[in-house]
Amino acid sequence: MNQTTAYVAYNRDSAIRQASSSGGIFTALASHIIAQGGVVFGACFDDGFQVVHRKMETIDDLAACRGSKYVKSDLGDSYQQAKASLQQGVPVLFTGTPCQIAGLYAYLDRAYHNLYTHDFICHGVPLPAVWNRYLSHIQKEGACLCQLSHRDKIEGWKRFSLSRGYDDGTYIHQTLDKDPYLQAFLSDLCLLPSCYHCPHKGLHRPADLTLADAWGAEHYAPHWDDDLGLSLILIHSPKGQSLLEAMAPHIAMEGVDIHQASRYNPSLTQSAPVHPNGKRFLSDLDTYPFPQAVARNAKRPLAHRILRRLRHII
Numbered sequence: 001m002n003q004t005t006a007y008v009a010y011n012r013d014s015a016i017r018q019a020s021s022s023g024g025i026f027t028a029l030a031s032h033i034i035a036q037g038g039v040v041f042g043a044c045f046d047d048g049f050q051v052v053h054r055k056m057e058t059i060d061d062l063a064a065c066r067g068s069k070y071v072k073s074d075l076g077d078s079y080q081q082a083k084a085s086l087q088q089g090v091p092v093l094f095t096g097t098p099c100q101i102a103g104l105y106a107y108l109d110r111a112y113h114n115l116y117t118h119d120f121i122c123h124g125v126p127l128p129a130v131w132n133r134y135l136s137h138i139q140k141e142g143a144c145l146c147q148l149s150h151r152d153k154i155e156g157w158k159r160f161s162l163s164r165g166y167d168d169g170t171y172i173h174q175t176l177d178k179d180p181y182l183q184a185f186l187s188d189l190c191l192l193p194s195c196y197h198c199p200h201k202g203l204h205r206p207a208d209l210t211l212a213d214a215w216g217a218e219h220y221a222p223h224w225d226d227d228l229g230l231s232l233i234l235i236h237s238p239k240g241q242s243l244l245e246a247m248a249p250h251i252a253m254e255g256v257d258i259h260q261a262s263r264y265n266p267s268l269t270q271s272a273p274v275h276p277n278g279k280r281f282l283s284d285l286d287t288y289p290f291p292q293a294v295a296r297n298a299k300r301p302l303a304h305r306i307l308r309r310l311r312h313i314i
Protein backbone atom coordinates (compact mmCIF):
# COMPACT_ATOMS: atom_id res chain seq x y z
CA MET A 1 0.00 0.00 0.00
CA ASN A 2 1.75 3.19 -1.06
CA GLN A 3 -1.08 5.65 -0.64
CA THR A 4 -2.41 6.91 2.66
CA THR A 5 -6.22 7.03 2.79
CA ALA A 6 -8.41 9.04 5.18
CA TYR A 7 -11.72 8.58 6.99
CA VAL A 8 -13.81 10.51 9.49
CA ALA A 9 -15.24 8.20 12.13
CA TYR A 10 -16.68 7.83 15.59
CA ASN A 11 -17.35 4.99 18.00
CA ARG A 12 -21.05 3.93 17.97
CA ASP A 13 -20.90 3.51 21.77
CA SER A 14 -21.80 7.03 22.90
CA ALA A 15 -20.34 6.62 26.43
CA ILE A 16 -16.95 5.62 24.98
CA ARG A 17 -17.12 8.45 22.47
CA GLN A 18 -17.87 10.94 25.25
CA ALA A 19 -14.95 9.71 27.39
CA SER A 20 -12.48 9.86 24.47
CA SER A 21 -10.71 12.93 23.13
CA SER A 22 -11.91 12.63 19.55
CA GLY A 23 -14.28 9.96 18.24
CA GLY A 24 -13.21 7.04 20.46
CA ILE A 25 -11.43 5.08 17.73
CA PHE A 26 -8.55 4.05 20.02
CA THR A 27 -10.99 2.02 22.15
CA ALA A 28 -12.52 0.28 19.11
CA LEU A 29 -9.04 -0.59 17.86
CA ALA A 30 -7.70 -1.76 21.22
CA SER A 31 -10.85 -3.78 22.01
CA HIS A 32 -10.42 -5.69 18.75
CA ILE A 33 -6.79 -6.58 19.61
CA ILE A 34 -7.75 -7.70 23.13
CA ALA A 35 -10.61 -9.80 21.72
CA GLN A 36 -7.97 -11.57 19.58
CA GLY A 37 -6.05 -12.50 22.76
CA GLY A 38 -3.65 -9.61 22.29
CA VAL A 39 -2.20 -6.86 24.49
CA VAL A 40 -2.20 -3.09 24.12
CA PHE A 41 0.44 -0.56 25.19
CA GLY A 42 -0.60 3.04 25.79
CA ALA A 43 -0.41 6.11 28.02
CA CYS A 44 -2.20 6.18 31.39
CA PHE A 45 -2.05 8.27 34.57
CA ASP A 46 -0.42 6.51 37.53
CA ASP A 47 -1.63 7.11 41.10
CA GLY A 48 0.33 10.37 41.30
CA PHE A 49 -0.97 11.63 37.90
CA GLN A 50 2.34 11.04 36.17
CA VAL A 51 1.88 9.79 32.59
CA VAL A 52 3.32 6.34 31.99
CA HIS A 53 3.03 3.69 29.27
CA ARG A 54 1.32 0.51 30.50
CA LYS A 55 0.46 -2.90 29.14
CA MET A 56 -3.29 -3.54 29.05
CA GLU A 57 -4.72 -7.04 28.80
CA THR A 58 -8.46 -6.63 29.37
CA ILE A 59 -11.22 -4.41 27.94
CA ASP A 60 -11.67 -2.89 31.42
CA ASP A 61 -7.97 -1.90 31.52
CA LEU A 62 -8.55 0.31 28.46
CA ALA A 63 -10.51 2.93 30.42
CA ALA A 64 -7.27 4.22 31.99
CA CYS A 65 -5.70 4.72 28.58
CA ARG A 66 -8.70 6.47 27.06
CA GLY A 67 -8.30 10.21 26.47
CA SER A 68 -5.33 12.39 25.58
CA LYS A 69 -2.81 13.16 28.30
CA TYR A 70 -0.99 16.36 27.48
CA VAL A 71 2.33 15.40 29.08
CA LYS A 72 5.29 13.35 27.84
CA SER A 73 4.62 9.71 28.65
CA ASP A 74 7.35 7.69 30.39
CA LEU A 75 7.83 4.53 28.30
CA GLY A 76 9.53 2.58 31.12
CA ASP A 77 10.28 -0.92 29.82
CA SER A 78 7.28 -1.06 27.49
CA TYR A 79 9.43 -1.63 24.34
CA GLN A 80 11.03 -4.65 26.05
CA GLN A 81 7.64 -5.95 27.22
CA ALA A 82 6.18 -5.49 23.72
CA LYS A 83 9.10 -7.40 22.21
CA ALA A 84 8.62 -10.29 24.65
CA SER A 85 4.91 -10.53 23.73
CA LEU A 86 5.70 -10.35 20.02
CA GLN A 87 8.23 -13.16 20.33
CA GLN A 88 5.58 -15.30 22.04
CA GLY A 89 3.29 -14.72 19.04
CA VAL A 90 0.81 -12.55 20.98
CA PRO A 91 -0.90 -9.79 18.91
CA VAL A 92 0.41 -6.41 20.13
CA LEU A 93 -1.08 -2.96 19.56
CA PHE A 94 1.48 -0.32 20.49
CA THR A 95 0.18 3.27 20.69
CA GLY A 96 1.96 6.56 21.23
CA THR A 97 3.38 9.72 19.76
CA PRO A 98 4.96 9.50 16.27
CA CYS A 99 8.44 9.57 17.88
CA GLN A 100 7.54 6.75 20.28
CA ILE A 101 6.32 4.60 17.37
CA ALA A 102 9.44 5.37 15.32
CA GLY A 103 11.51 4.47 18.40
CA LEU A 104 9.70 1.15 18.77
CA TYR A 105 10.42 0.12 15.16
CA ALA A 106 14.07 1.13 15.60
CA TYR A 107 14.29 -0.89 18.84
CA LEU A 108 12.68 -4.02 17.36
CA ASP A 109 14.83 -3.79 14.22
CA ARG A 110 12.78 -6.45 12.37
CA ALA A 111 9.20 -6.87 11.19
CA TYR A 112 6.64 -8.82 13.27
CA HIS A 113 3.43 -10.01 11.60
CA ASN A 114 1.62 -9.69 14.98
CA LEU A 115 2.60 -6.04 15.63
CA TYR A 116 0.05 -3.27 15.03
CA THR A 117 0.71 0.41 15.76
CA HIS A 118 -1.19 3.67 15.88
CA ASP A 119 0.30 7.11 16.36
CA PHE A 120 -1.61 10.40 16.30
CA ILE A 121 -1.25 13.82 14.80
CA CYS A 122 0.82 15.40 17.53
CA HIS A 123 0.94 19.06 18.46
CA GLY A 124 3.93 18.25 20.70
CA VAL A 125 4.13 17.01 24.30
CA PRO A 126 4.63 19.23 27.34
CA LEU A 127 7.56 18.81 29.72
CA PRO A 128 6.75 16.65 32.79
CA ALA A 129 8.48 19.29 34.97
CA VAL A 130 5.86 21.88 33.94
CA TRP A 131 3.06 19.35 34.51
CA ASN A 132 4.41 18.76 38.05
CA ARG A 133 4.35 22.51 38.74
CA TYR A 134 0.71 22.57 37.65
CA LEU A 135 -0.07 19.54 39.85
CA SER A 136 1.40 21.41 42.85
CA HIS A 137 -0.68 24.48 41.93
CA ILE A 138 -3.94 22.47 41.94
CA GLN A 139 -3.26 20.71 45.29
CA LYS A 140 -6.20 21.26 47.60
CA GLU A 141 -5.88 21.58 51.38
CA GLY A 142 -7.32 18.47 53.07
CA ALA A 143 -8.31 16.66 49.86
CA CYS A 144 -6.60 14.48 47.26
CA LEU A 145 -6.85 14.77 43.52
CA CYS A 146 -8.60 11.61 42.34
CA GLN A 147 -9.70 12.32 38.75
CA LEU A 148 -8.31 14.45 35.94
CA SER A 149 -9.11 14.86 32.25
CA HIS A 150 -7.14 17.04 29.85
CA ARG A 151 -9.95 16.87 27.30
CA ASP A 152 -13.29 17.05 29.08
CA LYS A 153 -16.09 17.32 26.51
CA ILE A 154 -18.71 18.66 28.92
CA GLU A 155 -18.90 21.89 26.88
CA GLY A 156 -18.45 20.14 23.55
CA TRP A 157 -15.57 18.55 21.67
CA LYS A 158 -14.34 21.80 20.12
CA ARG A 159 -14.14 23.68 23.43
CA PHE A 160 -10.92 22.50 25.06
CA SER A 161 -11.39 22.03 28.79
CA LEU A 162 -9.59 20.43 31.69
CA SER A 163 -11.53 18.90 34.59
CA ARG A 164 -10.39 17.60 37.97
CA GLY A 165 -12.08 15.96 40.90
CA TYR A 166 -11.04 15.61 44.56
CA ASP A 167 -11.90 12.97 47.13
CA ASP A 168 -13.94 15.50 49.14
CA GLY A 169 -16.41 15.61 46.24
CA THR A 170 -15.16 18.88 44.71
CA TYR A 171 -15.21 18.93 40.91
CA ILE A 172 -13.62 21.77 38.92
CA HIS A 173 -13.96 22.26 35.21
CA GLN A 174 -12.18 25.01 33.29
CA THR A 175 -12.20 25.85 29.60
CA LEU A 176 -9.09 26.96 27.71
CA ASP A 177 -9.72 30.65 28.46
CA LYS A 178 -9.50 29.89 32.23
CA ASP A 179 -7.13 26.96 32.62
CA PRO A 180 -3.46 28.02 32.68
CA TYR A 181 -2.10 24.53 31.86
CA LEU A 182 -4.11 24.27 28.64
CA GLN A 183 -3.00 27.83 27.82
CA ALA A 184 0.67 26.97 28.35
CA PHE A 185 0.35 23.81 26.22
CA LEU A 186 -1.63 25.29 23.34
CA SER A 187 0.44 28.48 23.17
CA ASP A 188 3.56 26.26 22.76
CA LEU A 189 5.28 27.56 25.90
CA CYS A 190 6.32 24.23 27.39
CA LEU A 191 6.84 21.49 24.77
CA LEU A 192 9.87 19.19 24.79
CA PRO A 193 12.70 21.00 22.95
CA SER A 194 12.68 18.28 20.24
CA CYS A 195 8.98 18.90 19.49
CA TYR A 196 9.83 22.27 17.93
CA HIS A 197 11.92 20.49 15.28
CA CYS A 198 10.06 17.21 14.99
CA PRO A 199 11.44 14.88 12.31
CA HIS A 200 8.29 12.68 12.40
CA LYS A 201 5.89 15.05 10.64
CA GLY A 202 4.23 14.25 7.31
CA LEU A 203 1.42 12.36 5.68
CA HIS A 204 3.22 9.04 5.36
CA ARG A 205 4.26 7.37 8.61
CA PRO A 206 5.65 4.04 9.82
CA ALA A 207 2.55 3.45 12.01
CA ASP A 208 -0.29 1.35 10.56
CA LEU A 209 -2.79 4.06 11.42
CA THR A 210 -2.73 7.68 12.54
CA LEU A 211 -5.59 8.97 14.71
CA ALA A 212 -6.47 12.64 15.09
CA ASP A 213 -9.21 15.13 15.80
CA ALA A 214 -11.09 15.74 12.56
CA TRP A 215 -10.62 19.51 12.91
CA GLY A 216 -12.32 21.45 10.13
CA ALA A 217 -14.80 18.62 9.40
CA GLU A 218 -17.50 21.31 9.17
CA HIS A 219 -15.82 22.30 5.86
CA TYR A 220 -15.20 18.90 4.24
CA ALA A 221 -17.74 16.57 5.95
CA PRO A 222 -20.37 18.94 7.44
CA HIS A 223 -23.04 16.27 8.03
CA TRP A 224 -20.63 14.57 10.52
CA ASP A 225 -20.06 17.68 12.61
CA ASP A 226 -22.19 17.27 15.78
CA ASP A 227 -19.53 18.50 18.30
CA LEU A 228 -19.59 15.16 20.16
CA GLY A 229 -16.09 14.22 18.95
CA LEU A 230 -15.00 13.13 15.52
CA SER A 231 -11.82 11.27 14.62
CA LEU A 232 -9.75 11.51 11.51
CA ILE A 233 -8.16 8.15 10.67
CA LEU A 234 -5.24 7.89 8.27
CA ILE A 235 -4.48 4.37 7.01
CA HIS A 236 -0.86 3.77 6.03
CA SER A 237 -0.56 0.00 5.53
CA PRO A 238 -2.52 -3.16 4.65
CA LYS A 239 -2.45 -4.02 8.39
CA GLY A 240 -4.05 -0.64 9.09
CA GLN A 241 -6.69 -1.36 6.46
CA SER A 242 -7.44 -4.77 8.00
CA LEU A 243 -7.82 -3.15 11.44
CA LEU A 244 -10.24 -0.61 10.01
CA GLU A 245 -12.32 -3.43 8.49
CA ALA A 246 -12.31 -5.34 11.80
CA MET A 247 -13.54 -2.21 13.65
CA ALA A 248 -16.24 -1.45 11.06
CA PRO A 249 -19.20 -2.94 13.01
CA HIS A 250 -18.38 -0.72 16.01
CA ILE A 251 -17.74 2.60 14.31
CA ALA A 252 -19.54 4.96 11.93
CA MET A 253 -17.18 6.12 9.17
CA GLU A 254 -16.89 7.73 5.76
CA GLY A 255 -13.94 8.16 3.40
CA VAL A 256 -12.76 11.77 2.96
CA ASP A 257 -10.28 13.58 0.75
CA ILE A 258 -6.99 13.36 2.60
CA HIS A 259 -5.66 16.68 1.33
CA GLN A 260 -8.79 18.55 2.37
CA ALA A 261 -8.74 16.91 5.81
CA SER A 262 -5.06 17.62 6.41
CA ARG A 263 -5.46 21.32 5.52
CA TYR A 264 -7.19 21.89 8.86
CA ASN A 265 -4.65 20.05 10.99
CA PRO A 266 -1.28 21.84 10.64
CA SER A 267 0.37 19.57 13.25
CA LEU A 268 0.28 16.76 10.68
CA THR A 269 3.08 18.37 8.70
CA GLN A 270 4.49 21.23 10.83
CA SER A 271 6.23 21.40 14.19
CA ALA A 272 4.94 23.92 16.71
CA PRO A 273 6.87 27.20 16.36
CA VAL A 274 9.37 27.99 19.12
CA HIS A 275 7.86 30.44 21.61
CA PRO A 276 10.16 33.41 22.23
CA ASN A 277 9.12 33.45 25.92
CA GLY A 278 9.61 29.72 26.51
CA LYS A 279 12.82 30.05 28.56
CA ARG A 280 11.47 32.98 30.55
CA PHE A 281 8.31 30.99 31.33
CA LEU A 282 10.37 28.12 32.78
CA SER A 283 12.36 30.47 35.01
CA ASP A 284 9.21 32.45 35.97
CA LEU A 285 7.77 29.21 37.39
CA ASP A 286 10.37 29.55 40.18
CA THR A 287 9.17 33.05 41.03
CA TYR A 288 5.47 33.35 40.21
CA PRO A 289 2.41 31.20 40.86
CA PHE A 290 1.59 29.00 37.83
CA PRO A 291 -1.24 31.17 36.40
CA GLN A 292 0.84 34.36 36.59
CA ALA A 293 3.86 32.70 34.96
CA VAL A 294 1.58 31.71 32.05
CA ALA A 295 -0.15 35.10 31.87
CA ARG A 296 3.22 36.91 31.71
CA ASN A 297 4.46 34.80 28.81
CA ALA A 298 1.72 33.18 26.73
CA LYS A 299 1.08 36.03 24.32
CA ARG A 300 3.61 36.14 21.49
CA PRO A 301 5.12 39.48 20.42
CA LEU A 302 3.23 41.12 17.53
CA ALA A 303 5.92 40.32 14.93
CA HIS A 304 5.69 36.61 15.84
CA ARG A 305 1.91 36.63 15.57
CA ILE A 306 2.06 38.22 12.12
CA LEU A 307 4.67 35.69 10.94
CA ARG A 308 2.57 32.83 12.31
CA ARG A 309 -0.55 34.04 10.49
CA LEU A 310 1.45 34.33 7.25
CA ARG A 311 2.82 30.81 7.76
CA HIS A 312 -0.72 29.43 8.09
CA ILE A 313 -1.91 31.29 4.99
CA ILE A 314 1.04 30.00 2.94
Ligand SMILES: Cc1cc2nc3c(=O)[nH]c(=O)nc-3n(C[C@H](O)[C@H](O)[C@H](O)COP(=O)(O)OP(=O)(O)OC[C@H]3O[C@@H](n4cnc5c(N)ncnc54)[C@H](O)[C@@H]3O)c2cc1C
Nearest residue numbers: 020021022023024025026042043066067069095123212213
Ligand atom coordinates in the same frame (compact mmCIF):
# COMPACT_ATOMS: atom_id res chain seq x y z
C1 LIG B 1 0.13 15.26 23.41
C2 LIG B 1 -0.93 15.10 22.36
C3 LIG B 1 -1.02 16.01 21.31
C4 LIG B 1 -1.99 15.86 20.31
N1 LIG B 1 -2.05 16.78 19.28
C5 LIG B 1 -3.00 16.65 18.33
C6 LIG B 1 -3.09 17.59 17.24
O1 LIG B 1 -2.32 18.56 17.16
N2 LIG B 1 -4.05 17.39 16.29
C7 LIG B 1 -4.91 16.32 16.37
O2 LIG B 1 -5.77 16.20 15.48
N3 LIG B 1 -4.84 15.41 17.36
C8 LIG B 1 -3.91 15.55 18.35
N4 LIG B 1 -3.82 14.61 19.35
C9 LIG B 1 -4.60 13.36 19.24
C10 LIG B 1 -6.06 13.42 19.64
O3 LIG B 1 -6.26 14.33 20.69
C11 LIG B 1 -6.57 12.04 20.08
O4 LIG B 1 -5.73 11.51 21.09
C12 LIG B 1 -6.58 11.02 18.99
O5 LIG B 1 -7.36 11.53 17.95
C13 LIG B 1 -7.18 9.70 19.48
O6 LIG B 1 -8.48 9.95 19.93
P1 LIG B 1 -9.54 8.81 20.24
O7 LIG B 1 -10.80 9.52 20.59
O8 LIG B 1 -9.59 7.81 19.15
O9 LIG B 1 -8.92 8.02 21.47
P2 LIG B 1 -8.51 8.49 22.93
O10 LIG B 1 -9.04 7.48 23.87
O11 LIG B 1 -8.84 9.91 23.15
O12 LIG B 1 -6.91 8.40 22.87
C14 LIG B 1 -6.16 7.43 23.52
C15 LIG B 1 -4.89 7.19 22.76
O13 LIG B 1 -3.99 8.29 22.91
C16 LIG B 1 -2.75 7.79 23.44
N5 LIG B 1 -2.17 8.83 24.29
C17 LIG B 1 -2.82 9.67 25.13
N6 LIG B 1 -1.95 10.48 25.73
C18 LIG B 1 -0.72 10.15 25.30
C19 LIG B 1 0.60 10.62 25.61
N7 LIG B 1 0.84 11.62 26.45
N8 LIG B 1 1.64 10.02 24.97
C20 LIG B 1 1.44 8.99 24.10
N9 LIG B 1 0.21 8.51 23.78
C21 LIG B 1 -0.86 9.09 24.37
C22 LIG B 1 -3.13 6.54 24.21
O14 LIG B 1 -2.01 5.69 24.38
C23 LIG B 1 -4.18 5.94 23.27
O15 LIG B 1 -3.56 5.30 22.18
C24 LIG B 1 -2.88 14.76 20.38
C25 LIG B 1 -2.82 13.86 21.45
C26 LIG B 1 -1.84 14.01 22.44
C27 LIG B 1 -1.76 13.00 23.56
